[in-house]
Amino acid sequence: MAAPFYAGYTALFEPGNTTAWDDILLQFSLVEAHCRDAATGMLRHGYDESKQAVWADPVTGASPHVWIRAQGWYLMALVDVLEWFPRGHRGYEMLRGWYLQLAKALKREQDGESGGWWLVMDGEYKGAKGNYIESSGTAMYTYGLLKGVRNGLFEEREREGYLGVGKMAYEGMVERFVKVNGTDGTLNWEGTVRVGSLDGNGDYKVRKSWLEGAR
Numbered sequence: 001m002a003a004p005f006y007a008g009y010t011a012l013f014e015p016g017n018t019t020a021w022d023d024i025l026l027q028f029s030l031v032e033a034h035c036r037d038a039a040t041g042m043l044r045h046g047y048d049e050s051k052q053a054v055w056a057d058p059v060t061g062a063s064p065h066v067w068i069r070a071q072g073w074y075l076m077a078l079v080d081v082l083e084w085f086p087r088g089h090r091g092y093e094m095l096r097g098w099y100l101q102l103a104k105a106l107k108r109e110q111d112g113e114s115g116g117w118w119l120v121m122d123g124e125y126k127g128a129k130g131n132y133i134e135s136s137g138t139a140m141y142t143y144g145l146l147k148g149v150r151n152g153l154f155e156e157r158e159r160e161g162y163l164g165v166g167k168m169a170y171e172g173m174v175e176r177f178v179k180v181n182g183t184d185g186t187l188n189w190e191g192t193v194r195v196g197s198l199d200g201n202g203d204y205k206v207r208k209s210w211l212e213g214a215r
Helices: 003-015 017-035 068-084 091-109 135-150 157-175
Strands: 179-181 188-189
Touching: 003 068, 003 179, 017 068, 017 091, 017 157, 068 091, 068 135, 091 135, 135 157, 157 179
Parallel strands: none
Antiparallel strands: 179 188
16 A cells, blocks of 8 residues: 555655665565465455464465455555556566456456446355445446556557446446435445454454445
8 A cells, every 4th residue: 555655756756766666566576476366367365474374375375365455455556556667667567467467357357237346256255145246445446447548558459348347337336336315415435344354364254244334
């Protein structure tokens, strides 16, 4: 979450600071090395370098599930950092490649009916009891994909497809999650999960509090 500020500050005040640009790249490289699921192109919620956390995989150190909002923060950080990151740096195309890989996965995983995405995104839990199309992560993905379209991160032949994904998600959010408050006429935003931390074992079947939300 700090990377966009880090990149913006460096670009504005120390654009020649290669140590800072290398450090920003390193943060994303670590996430990619430990959290990216090669089979799905999506990223696990987090990882523990020591592999000692109760939720950590003993081999990879990664948590067991792909959680919409954790991945949403990552997507937004990537697209924001790419706006500042120097194109002449060796890491620019690496960052863009990771962004495009995740965008491809999100395009595939978008719910065709609502236009949104599931809170817990592992395939076996789509439609499972307690899981639902979650609004805050859907908003993050919509922002991340549409900003990527606007900033030219996609190849021209792919642009319209991702623009369509973003528009479908946006229209779905307006229809599904924006509600008029009957008391004072203001607007409410609904469907957001209240908690999604790794303070337990992170298992979907055990941590039902993971799925607490205003649905």
